[in-house]
């Protein structure tokens with residue numbers, strides 16, 4: 114976008130050539146070889162590329178001392194947090210603060226002067242001075258689009274074998290101030306929008322170029338009327354051309370009423386798999402500490418029921434590591450969600466401290482006793498461990514309310530509940546035990562967790578130990594986030610619960626036997642005959658790589674109806690189970706069911722009438 118804008122200026126195109134443009138992660142040596150005595154080089158930084166960018170910038174400056182090195186992006190400290198940044202990184206000449214299009218244009222023009230004076234450029238920091246803030250761009254329509262001016266056409270032409278995703282931001286800014294988010298800064302509070310005309314033209318490009326996956330990067334999708342226009346336009350494109358095929362958005366946080374119509378249209382047109390409920394926490398003290406308001410005055414149950422009524426898949430997002438959260442309040446939040454009979458996915462993210470948020474502010478850190486450690490970026494599903502270990506991310510691993518040991522314990526609980534409930538491994542039996550014996554799901558999971566910790570010789574107990582060991586290595590930056598399951602899926606790093614789910618293959622018999630023992634030991638009311646039926650039903654309701662579908666199975670009780678709220682009856686029932694067959698292809702199953710399908714209950718085997 115920066116070059117799209119700068120090349121509209123004739124002085125710039127008369128004096129500069131954009132020689133190369135590095136948008137794919139390559140190793141530093143290969144990039145350096147392609148850089149030949151530049152006058153200026155710009156870097157865009159975030160957690161996934163900062164260390165590589167610093168390495169490149171340092172080497173380029175050493176090789177070409179006259180080259181102006183400019184850093185932009187949200188990965189650099191803003192003007193109030195510079196401290197010794199320029200002393201420690203003396204190869205950087207200029208840091209651009211905020212939007213970069215106009216600022217970089219001004220830098221290029223200044224560089225053409227006999228005696229450049231960068232004090233004339235608004236919105237920058239250097240080792241000697243910081244200039245006044247540049248105002249946010251008001252008229253976004255006046256800015257060119259790399260989709261529409263041919264720049265991205267060239268990328269597609271030059272890389273015919275690559276698959277591309279497209280991102281588009283139709284609204285810049287966010288009215289909220291969440292302390293864990295860079296966009297919560299005052300600078301981004303004003304909302305600026307692009308016209309539908311421009312957005313539709315970009316969507317046309319995406320469709321015409323057969324881009325399958327599209328990400329709308331607006332901070333509050335559904336908050337503004339034009340989002341409905343865009344949804345209608347996109348679905349029309351999909352119906353006519355098949356592209357884009359799938360999209361992702363960040364939904365408006367507190368307006369179920371506004372987003373539901375959009376989600377309905379997108380889901381009906383198979384453009385969307387689910388709708389996010391971004392809660393981050395259910396603890397009011399935490400919400401206050403992070404300056405966040407939750408959905409509709411905490412009418413979460415209403416929200417969840419509304420989505421269920423409309424047959425829309427949803428998933429809840431939580432963050433582990435926020436100030437004022439305790440181990441117990443974190444678990445209680447999850448128990449509350451369980452007991453409102455929410456059965457879709459809950460995505461629990463470890464908390465990353467971004468450099469320009471209050472999480473790097475000494476006063477905020479002191480106020481809440483926030484504890485930070487440097488780890489590799491918290492990414493999963495990759496195979497490039499060494500590369501990721503060379504980058505870093507500051508993670509919040511506790512606070513006064515959650516000491517490190519409690520943070521580790523909360524992380525293990527996150528692993529456990531995500532595996533057992535949110536990947537479906539015991540979710541159907543937990544619901545059936547609730548319906549038949551009135552055992553609250555929170556109680557079942559609370560007791561099963563204690564059983565796991567106290568029985569290290571069980572499948573779950575062994576996985577608990579392994580996950581804990583991996584976590585300590587990660588917090589010491591000796592390993593990437595997640596775990597590999599080498600004998601089954603090679604080098605891929607899975608999120609912990611996914612790794613345990615893959616380990617479960619070939620261990621199912623002993624695992625469900627242990628679960629049976631646990632239930633009989635803990636709940637004396639449960640009839641063994643009924644429990645056997647429930648466990649068989651549970652096993653049939655989750656996909657495994659070796660099962661063949663469709664398959665029929667007989668049960669004594671009407672468990673499928675009980676799941677939907679009917680009274681239990683004993684009479685002999687046969688169900689037909691249907692799911693995709695994987696013919697023991699663990700790789701394909703893990704990717705499609707566990708990874709891609711995780712937010713959409715992809716593990717669930719349907720019961721069908723044949």
Ligand code: SF4
Pocket residue numbers: 287288289290291294295296297298332366
């Ligand atoms: S987390 Fe979302 S709602 Fe909060 S400030 Fe960031 S973009 Fe806005």
